[in-house]
Amino acid sequence: MRIGIAGAGTAGLATAWLLDPCHETVVLEGRGDLGGNARTVQVRVGDRALCLDLGVHEVSDQFPLWSRLVRSVGLGPDPLxxxxxxxxxxxxxxxxxxxxxxxxxxxxxxxxxxxxxxxxxxxxxxxxxxxxxxxxxxxxxxxxxxxxxxxxxxxxxxxxxxxxxxxxxxxxxxxxxxxxxxxxxxxxxxxxxxxxxxxxxxxxKGGTQELARALAGRLSAAEVHLRAPLHRLEAHGDRFAMVEASGRRHLVDAVVLAVPAYAAAAALQSLAGCTGLRAALGAFTxxxxxxxxxxxxxxxxxxxxxxxxxxxxxxxxxxxxxxxxxxxxxxxxxxxxxxxxxxxxxxxxxxxxxxxLPTPAAHRARRRLAERREEGLYFAGAYTRALDSQEDAVASAVDVARALAPESPRLAQLTNS
Ligand SMILES: Cc1cc2nc3c(=O)[nH]c(=O)nc-3n(C[C@H](O)[C@H](O)[C@H](O)COP(=O)(O)OP(=O)(O)OC[C@H]3O[C@@H](n4cnc5c(N)ncnc54)[C@H](O)[C@@H]3O)c2cc1C
Incomplete structure (x- = not known):
């Protein structure tokens, strides 16, 4: 299958990595860089170049999926x-x-x-x-x-x-x-x-964006487009057209929305039958x-x-x-x-x-998202789970991969402890 993924944060890129090479993927990212909330800048301090994390900067040592992902993508012998x-x-x-x-x-x-x-x-x-x-x-x-x-x-x-x-x-x-x-x-x-x-x-050590870049670098059957925000989804027979803000279209068999809830709601604006879904997505603040x-x-x-x-x-x-x-x-x-x-x-x-924000309304909306069944439409991202963390972003990608590529060797690698 050809699968479209919107969002190149941890969730979107981990999804692409898990689906690769079982499926072809096309990843659309709105910003000019990979990583989403993982944003590392290089700063010179004296004669040293330091990698500073402006957003995501630390993870618990109790994050098993994230730790296995870091080991699996090979960030060097001692990356932590x-x-x-x-x-x-x-x-x-x-x-x-x-x-x-x-x-x-x-x-x-x-x-x-x-x-x-x-x-x-x-x-x-x-x-x-x-x-x-x-x-x-x-x-x-x-x-x-x-x-x-x-x-x-x-x-x-x-x-x-x-x-x-x-x-x-x-x-x-x-x-x-x-x-x-x-x-x-x-x-x-x-x-x-x-x-x-x-x-x-x-x-x-190299900053959290390093993981995003390593995930993208290990994709063999993927196109990754930067500065390519998904504007809307359209039905196209039993497929979807992912339409970028520039008007460029990508035909895909299934779509994974790994963007924040408000961006997912906007992308569904012109897709019939999604009123309830958009209302659920709108409940996240x-x-x-x-x-x-x-x-x-x-x-x-x-x-x-x-x-x-x-x-x-x-x-x-x-x-x-x-x-x-x-x-x-x-x-x-x-x-x-x-x-x-x-x-x-x-x-x-x-x-x-x-x-x-982890509000009771977001909790109810998350349940509605998990219960819904639209053919070919999947949601990933830390906000779809109880905690907004690196572990939950990876876990959300694992959930999507279980549905779309249960035979994926990378899925087995990540989930078999
Ligand atoms: C400031 C900050 C600090 C954090 N610190 C930590 C931390 O230290 N440890 C931790 O575990 N967690 C931390 N988190 C939680 C963090 O959100 C998660 O760990 C994780 O990075 C979320 O990944 P994601 O892929 O779900 O979402 P995001 O990282 O938000 O990725 C979504 C991506 O979608 C893109 N996008 C948006 N709209 C569109 C569109 N229309 N089309 C295409 N692309 C689009 C965005 O540009 C972005 O790249 C922090 C969060 C924030 C905001």
Whole structure:
């Protein structure tokens, strides 16, 4: 078959890789580059060229499909970097952060850990989130309904339970209470944290876009078109025409929409019988997030002894992070969310993204998408699953490959542990 794939993010490219060479594929990507939310920029710092991730930058070491995919595409013998997931939480202008979590191995020998009520709140969030997972709490129950936060010290519900998810999803801290507990908890489920040790996260040494490029480079029966946004789908007998914004058409036997929900809804505009589908896709809400890479310590605590890998500033109903590249890359380089705050003095790159919010309405829409049965039309992308993560983007591609190419050797390679 000839299969059209819209979107060359992790989900679209993993789908193309899994279908190759069982089927011919034609991939249409709207931007001028591969990777979607995985966007790596090269920055010169002194005599070094560093790969900085503006969007996707870390993955859990509990992501089995993603890890197997990285191994399968052959990114070199040792492509991963382990980084301590240490966290600092602060208010702007505060003389001292109210949380400086452990960081191992120590970034600085005289690092000062600050625990106290925020540490207790972080532990509670992790334990509650683990319980939500164990009890398989449905997507209808909100963060406010799922946990009793009243016994936390003053301010900790906002500054920890709401602020941390707000910095992940880009929403206001006041929006978090209404998000689906299960969708939020997936990012924070953890046993009681150790006061002396930070959990490790991993990242790709060459940046996360490296995976996208490697996937595209391993395609043998595919056409990949950049700057080729899918404008609409048309029925063409029992086939589909994928019509680009430029008017160029591609005839295919099946279509995989691996674009954000709003772009999928727009592409279905002129396809008969898709009103319910478009309504479901319209129920996903997205939040804008702007990231900047910079060389000055914008967003970092004043006292270097309080620096962590991730430094979250809670301000004016928002909460925004600054990632320090010191721990993994030994470089004084930072990547900050700057959607609602000022601009770093020495900015070297910037990019804007849209992140889907895990709302109860999105959960219901996801169920409707999974239940629908349109011949030849498939949906992939992290938003089609409970968590917006690299693992879920790959898992969504696996679901499509199971339907379209169950005999794919690459599918077997990825799913047989
Ligand atoms: C800022 C940010 C940071 C993140 N950080 C992490 C992280 O550290 N770790 C993690 O696991 N997850 C992270 N995520 C979640 C991330 O979204 C997923 O990990 C994953 O990258 C999603 O892949 P995707 O292919 O589903 O979607 P996307 O990456 O959004 O890819 C969709 C692609 O479709 C293209 N497109 C859109 N419209 C059209 C059209 N009409 N025609 C053709 N192409 C189109 C887009 O240009 C894009 O390339 C982050 C998300 C954001 C927004």
């Amino acid at each position: 970097l382990s980084v301590p997931a240490s966290r600092t939480l602060q208010h702007p202008g505060g003389t001292r952060p109210y949380l400086v979590g452990p960081h191992t191995p120590d970034a600085d020998r005289d690092r000062e850990v600050v625990l106290g009520p925020a540490w207790e709140a972080l532990g509670r969030l992790g334990r509650e989130a683990s319980r939500w997972e164990e009890e398989d709490l449905g997507g209808e129950v909100t963060v406010a309904e799922a946990g009793d936060w009243s016994t936390l010290a003053d301010g900790m519900e906002n500054d920890v339970v709401h602020a941390l998810p707000a910095s992940v999803f880009g929403c206001g801290t006041h929006d978090v209470a209404g998000l689906a507990a299960r969708g939020v908890g997936g990012f924070f489920a953890a046993p009681q944290p150790s006061p002396s040790e930070a959990a490790p996260m991993q990242s790709l 997205y939040q804008e997030l702007v990231y900047a890479a910079h060389l000055d310590p914008f967003g970092m605590p004043e006292d270097r002894r309080h620096w962590s890998t991730t430094n979250v500033t809670v301000h004016d109903g928002w909460s925004e992070s600054t990632t320090w590249y010191g721990p993994g890359h030994h470089a004084e380089v930072f990547v900050s969310q700057v959607t609602h705050r000022g601009t770093p003095r020495h900015e070297v790159a910037r990019a804007a993204f849209h992140a889907p």
